[in-house]
Structures are given as structure tokens and as C-alpha cells.
Amino acid sequence: MLEITNLHAEIDGKKILKGLTLSVGAGEVHAIMGPNGAGKSTLAYVLGGRPGYEITEGSVTFAGQDLLAMDPHERAAAGFFLGFQYPVEIPGVSNVQFLREALNAQRKQRGEEPLTGGEFLKLAKEKAGLLKLDMDMLKRPVNVGFSGGEKKRNEMVQMGILDPKFAVLDETDSGLDIDALRVVGEGINAIMRDPAKGVLLITHYQRLLDYVQPDVVHVLAGGRIVKTGGPELALELEEQGYEAVA
């Protein structure tokens, strides 16, 4: 459902992605691992449509559409979700308020009826419960004063509410304590494990993959996929490091 072909991208004149090719089918979970600075977040941002990147070559197709031709909000409405490595703090804007507006904007773009305040709150409560995030936190300004782990759980609550078809999760596991890691892992499974959905999990550690078992593991280094394998590749990497394996 996501086809990335020979993707080249640069920022401020610096080439970061250098011919990246990757394909995730429906019902699949792929993990991307790779050294710091390899271009993992860059890939996530380029897929999400963050301004500032120049795509110099290549293509990305999502559910048959040209993903790179869409604005970020159109990508969201098409069912694409980006879980940020560093979720942004937005003072003065409440989580529930913006999420309801965002969800209804997505629904409008898809020709669906908007959710009422009551329907939305019910949904938000259910997803907050799933991720064990206090509802009060959802009423607070977006990520302001949240701990690192709370921010990541908030990302997953948002994913639960928006119910995307495809999620790119950029180090959603970093900053989580051991219990939170399990809650988030189970949350990802509950929300995204579906024959019609797909996930690209960017992570540095096997721990998350114990809960969310990947079908395919890729190593991203120097802006390209340098190795692809099954779940055992993540274990190998953890034991031996990138230098030896990739």
C-alpha cells in the first residue's frame, strides 16, 4: 500500500535520502533501524509532507495515489499518519479541541458526516483509556509540559482517534518506561493490526518489536536501505551492531 521508489531528498542543500526504495503491503508491519543521522526521521518527514525538503528524484505512491503531490492535511485525510520523534508543543491549543477539528476536517474531505462533541468525547475517552493516558491530559494544551513518555502516548491516542490506514511511527518507543512500552505496543497492535492497514516502525531497539512483531526489518544507512530481512535481523543487529551486519 506504500511504494517508495528511488527517493532522493535534500534539505538546505544537504543530500539526505539517496535512492531509497521500500514497499509495504497491506496487513504488514515493517521496522526500520539504522544509525543516528542515517535519514530515518527525514524519511518520515518527507512522507508526512513537512515543508523544507526538496525531492530531487523518485516517487511515493500511497493506496494508488501520488503521496508527494498532496498537502500534509490531504495526506492525513487519505489515511496517512505520522507519529513524531519529537512531538511539538503548542501553547494555548487544547488537544481535544484541535483533534476534533482535525478529525472532522478529515471526514469532510472524505465526504463523511462530522462527529458531534459528544460522539468525539466518547471516542477520545476510549482511546485515552486504551493508552492509559489521563483524559485531563487530553484537555490540556497540545504536549505542553508533557513528559517525554506522555508525549509519545499522546501520539498514539491521536492515532487511535484518527484511525489511519497507514502509520509511520518515528521512535515512538524512545522515552517510554517499561510498562508504558507494553501499553504502547499493545495499543499499536489494537489500532493498526488489520489486514487493510500498514505500519512503518522506526526504532533503535528490539524491545518494541517484542510487542509489535514486524514482518520485515530494514536497515537504513547513508540515506538508503542497505539490508532487508525478517524479524531475526533486528535481533542480529542488537547483538552485533550496524557495522558488522549491514
Added chain:
Amino acid sequence: MSDVLTHPTTRDEDWRYSDAEYLASTSSDELLHWTEWTVAPGEVKSEYVTLLSGPQARGTVQRTRVHVGKGGRLEVFATLAGGQYQRYELDVTLEEGAHFEFGGVTLGGDVKLQEFVTRVVHAEPNATSNQTVRAVQWGKATGNFLGRIEVVRDAQKTDAAQNFRALLLEKGASANAKPELEIFADDVKCAHGAAIGALDEQALFYLASRGLPPVEARKLMVRAFIADAFVEISDDAMRDQMLEGALAELDQGAL
């Protein structure tokens, strides 16, 4: 000083950012006129001022002088969103333990020039004042806040705060802050801050990534920005009315 006795020009400190052409074309009587209010000891006076973009004079200058008695409270919340030149001026004197709360929003495009000018005199001990001004400008518009705080010799335990932030939605817009503190007492807390910036691009991308179209995302951010000026409005309905009234003046084209 606010008390220019002769016809003001932009050479006067307190009129330095004002509209010279408007001043030249307007009579002294109009420019030098002060409305007078008093707040009796222990009383509360709340005023809500909105000068929006409806049909109105090329310029508006409103000047109000207020004396607040012991333990009294004056609250003024104001939006300037119209005119080619709009100036709202407050000259407030606080007796012992009195409080002055001010929240102001300027919001405009084209070549609009909108300004708040305040002078707060802490004339006796234990008086407090808190002023929050937010400017949202686009086009070639300008938003200003000139705030003067005077603390007399015996006004110990004065607590005076002043905060100005401007959000420039387009490159040609501008803002000026001119805080002035004149403090003759020694046991005094005075805080002032000013910042001028644009909308946070990272925040806009975050909102867009969740599905909010750009105009909605920007509107939400502007709303959050100006809400600071109205947080101290205790009546929920009034606070919403002030906020929505100001937001309605936002030009979609600037978003």
C-alpha cells in the same frame, strides 16, 4: 507624557508611532479630550471596548483617565481591529491596594496603525497592575504598545507587570513596543516583556499532519495567541464574545 497640552505631533514621545497625517487633519479639541472615570474604594469596574472594522472615521483616538480608590479594581479589555488609525489610551492612578487589569488586542492588515498607550501611576503602597497586549498584523499594518509605569516614592510593595507580544502574519507588517518604567520606591516588583515573531512553522506542520487545513490551523494558532489578552475575563460568555469578535476580523487572505 500623556498630557500633551498642545496639539500632538509625532515628535511627542507618546505619539511617536502615531499617524502624522491623521493628527494634522484633526482638531486639538478632539485629540486632547479625556473621558474621566472613577472607581470608588472597594468597587470593581469592568469595561469591554471593541473598535472593529465597520464603517467609521478614518481615525479614532479615545483617551480615558481613571482614578481607582483604595482596594478598587479596574478591568479593561479592548480590541482594536479597524480604522486606518486607532489609538486607545488609558491613564490610570491606583490608590492603596487597588488593581488594574488590562488586556488588549490589535488586529489588522492594509496600512492600519493600531495602538494602545497606557500610563499607570502606582500612587500608594500595595497596588498591583497587569497588562497583556497581543498584536496580530498583516499587510503593511502596525500594532503598538506604549506602556508607562510610574511608582511614586512611598508606593512600596507595588507589583506591576506588562507583557507585549506581536504576531506578524506577513513580511510587511510591523510592531513597536515601548515600555517605560519610572520607579521611586525600593520594594517593588516590575516585570515587562516584549516579543515579536511569526507563526510557529513546526506547530503548523504538526496540526496539518493531523488533518487540519492550513487556514484552520493558522486560525487556531491566532486564537490561542490572542486568548492570552482575555484570560482574565471572568465571565465565560463575555470572554468568548471578545475572542470570537476579534477573530472574525481576521482576513482569510492573510492566513
